[in-house]
Amino acid sequence: MNEKLLEVKGVCKDFGGLRAIDNLEFHIREGEIFSIIGPNGSGKTTLFNVITGFYPATGGKVIFKGEDITNLKPFTIAQKGIARTFQLTTVFTRDTVLDNLIIGHRLRIKAGLVGTILGSHSNQEEERRCREKAEEILEFIELTRQKNMIAGNLTQEAQKRLSIGMALATDPQLLLLDEPTGGVNFKEISSLVSLIEKIKEKKVTICLIEHKMKVAMDIPDRTMVLSYGRKITEGSPRQVSQDRRVIEAYLGKSYAA
Amino acid sequence: METAAKLFPTRKLIVLLLIIFAFTIPFFVTSRFILHILIMCCIWAMAATSMNLIMGYTGQVNLAHGAFFGIGAYSAGLLILKLGINFWPALILACAITVFLGFLIGLPALRTKGSYFAIGTMCFNVIVTVIIDSWEGLTEGARGLLGIPRPAPIPLPFGREITFTSIGANYYLILISLLLTILIIYRIVHSMMGRTFMAIRGNEELAESLGMSAMKAKLLSFLISTFFAGWAGVLYAAYIGFLSPEISDYHVTFELLTFCLIGGLGTMVGPLIGAFILTLTSELLHGIAIPRLVAYGFVLIIIMIFLRGGITGGVRTLWLSLGRKGGR
Numbered sequence: 001m002n003e004k005l006l007e008v009k010g011v012c013k014d015f016g017g018l019r020a021i022d023n024l025e026f027h028i029r030e031g032e033i034f035s036i037i038g039p040n041g042s043g044k045t046t047l048f049n050v051i052t053g054f055y056p057a058t059g060g061k062v063i064f065k066g067e068d069i070t071n072l073k074p075f076t077i078a079q080k081g082i083a084r085t086f087q088l089t090t091v092f093t094r095d096t097v098l099d100n101l102i103i104g105h106r107l108r109i110k111a112g113l114v115g116t117i118l119g120s121h122s123n124q125e126e127e128r129r130c131r132e133k134a135e136e137i138l139e140f141i142e143l144t145r146q147k148n149m150i151a152g153n154l155t156q157e158a159q160k161r162l163s164i165g166m167a168l169a170t171d172p173q174l175l176l177l178d179e180p181t182g183g184v185n186f187k188e189i190s191s192l193v194s195l196i197e198k199i200k201e202k203k204v205t206i207c208l209i210e211h212k213m214k215v216a217m218d219i220p221d222r223t224m225v226l227s228y229g230r231k232i233t234e235g236s237p238r239q240v241s242q243d244r245r246v247i248e249a250y251l252g253k254s255y256a257a
Numbered sequence: 258m259e260t261a262a263k264l265f266p267t268r269k270l271i272v273l274l275l276i277i278f279a280f281t282i283p284f285f286v287t288s289r290f291i292l293h294i295l296i297m298c299c300i301w302a303m304a305a306t307s308m309n310l311i312m313g314y315t316g317q318v319n320l321a322h323g324a325f326f327g328i329g330a331y332s333a334g335l336l337i338l339k340l341g342i343n344f345w346p347a348l349i350l351a352c353a354i355t356v357f358l359g360f361l362i363g364l365p366a367l368r369t370k371g372s373y374f375a376i377g378t379m380c381f382n383v384i385v386t387v388i389i390d391s392w393e394g395l396t397e398g399a400r401g402l403l404g405i406p407r408p409a410p411i412p413l414p415f416g417r418e419i420t421f422t423s424i425g426a427n428y429y430l431i432l433i434s435l436l437l438t439i440l441i442i443y444r445i446v447h448s449m450m451g452r453t454f455m456a457i458r459g460n461e462e463l464a465e466s467l468g469m470s471a472m473k474a475k476l477l478s479f480l481i482s483t484f485f486a487g488w489a490g491v492l493y494a495a496y497i498g499f500l501s502p503e504i505s506d507y508h509v510t511f512e513l514l515t516f517c518l519i520g521g522l523g524t525m526v527g528p529l530i531g532a533f534i535l536t537l538t539s540e541l542l543h544g545i546a547i548p549r550l551v552a553y554g555f556v557l558i559i560i561m562i563f564l565r566g567g568i569t570g571g572v573r574t575l576w577l578s579l580g581r582k583g584g585r
Binding site: 052054073074075078079083084086090091092093094095099102103104106107109111113116117119123126127130166167169170 | 441444445448449450452453455456459460462463464465466467468469470471477481
């Protein structure tokens with residue numbers, strides 16, 4: 001339970017002269033929900049992009065299950081067991097919900113050229129496995145009724161569910177959620193929260209970026225606060241919310257007294 | 258769902274009837290002219306179908322397809338004429354050469370995206386034509402390659418053989434090649450591999466985050482499509498018997514592009530419909546003095562404005578609006 005699943009060691013990320021992430025050190029333990037909060041532009045999404053290989057790190061190391069994964073390609077990192085969602089909800093808008101989930105499991109099969117052309121038995125078996133996975137996830141994210149709908153026509157909340165489902169279809173050990181409740185109305189938040197808690201029960205470690213207080217206070221086991229690319233503090237949500245430096249970062253010096 | 262289930266067998270039946278019809282044509286059509294037109298339709302349909310894989314299904318606008326058609330044709334012509342290789346090994350070698358050059362070009366070109374990829378591949382197309390035109394020592398330049406023989410006979414047991422001297426035999430060879438192309442591309446499109454290609458088309462970044470290597474998938478799709486372009490080129494070379502640099506020109510690319518767009522990009526039948534209709538009309542209207550590319554231009558503009566999905570897309574919309582609820 002307390003084993004370090006992901007370790008970030010002194011990671012830096014520069015965009016030209018701007019240091020978006022500055023010598024960041026933290027770790028995520030296996031089985032927990034870890035949240036990252038911070039004012040706009042504090043480097044949260046940049047951090048996700050560095051961990052998942054979308055941006056190369058300027059310095060430092062990212063270690064996953066004891067293995068150095070710094071600057072590997074995004075698809076390699078996904079294959080190693082880190083899945084992510086994006087801030088702007090991203091699904092394959094022209095495909096059906098089921099098709100979206102089927103392709104989510106693609107990385108766990110081979111789908112070789114010769115087998116594809118000959119329509120070999122093993123290839124059909126692989127496709128069947130992807131379909132089974134998709135059906136399983138469909139039930140888990142409670143979109144069974146919308147199975148054959150075109151993903152682009154779903155509500156924002158359902159698209160969020162679907163994007164989380166696609167990430168889950170990759171069989172990850174660590175799931176990075178970038179604002180899972182962003183752009184969703186207040187009533188629908190609780191259903192996403194219960195989905196996140198359900199994922200935790202499945203023994204998937206979760207790291208999330210969150211703005212909404214209800215979510216940021218209630219679900220995480222531990223919270224890290226970023227400001228201008230630096231870690232201000234880390235601890236339980238309650239602890240963190242009382243921290244003077246955090247209040248200062250969000251509201252300015254005069255409120256921090 | 259139920260309508261789709263009911264529709265499926267009828268669709269299979271229609272395809273089967275069409276194939277049988279295609280095979281019986283030489284029995285009642287004796288006109289060499291009509292058979293010639295049908296052969297040209299099949300060759301262009303093959304090239305357009307292969308272009309559809311990279312462009313329609315993988316979403317990469319490859320404007321070098323005509324070059325690969327030309328490379329296949331010239332490789333076969335040169336192998337047969339200059340090295341005296343038999344047609345069948347030359348066919349395989351020419352396809353291999355096309356794929357190899359496709360690999361060399363695909364590796365750098367596929368690093369670019371969207372319109373940059375389109376421009377990059379189009380430049381490659383122009384370069385290929387210029388090389389074929391000016392490397393007179395090898396390709397005879399603008400004079401062209403003359404006298405490429407028809408496919409060599411295939412020996413059968415008991416001293417018999419299949420010859421390709423008659424136009425009917427050539428028709429069958431090219432028809433079977435087309436059907437094979439369609440079958441293989443159909444298999445690919447309707448498999449997990451095809452799903453991967455379409456995921457790249459939908460959103461490359463998302464596909465990468467789900468563990469798919471976009472480069473690998475795009476390169477694979479590109480190489481498969483160049484393979485069939487090369488194959489179609491070889492068949493063209495052996496059937497027509499004469500090659501000039503224009504066969505690799507970017508005009509050919511745009512003609513193939515037009516076939517795909519008018520028929521319906523990203524559908525199995527689209528490129529076939531486009532290739533057959535446009536080849537038929539342009540061959541039959543040979544006497545009328547409308548410059549063909551100008552006419553294509555107008556048709557394309559109309560299709561782009563009123564019928565974005567091409568003929569296939571139009572028919573599908575019509576079908577859905579007719580059948581009240583409509584299956585897929």
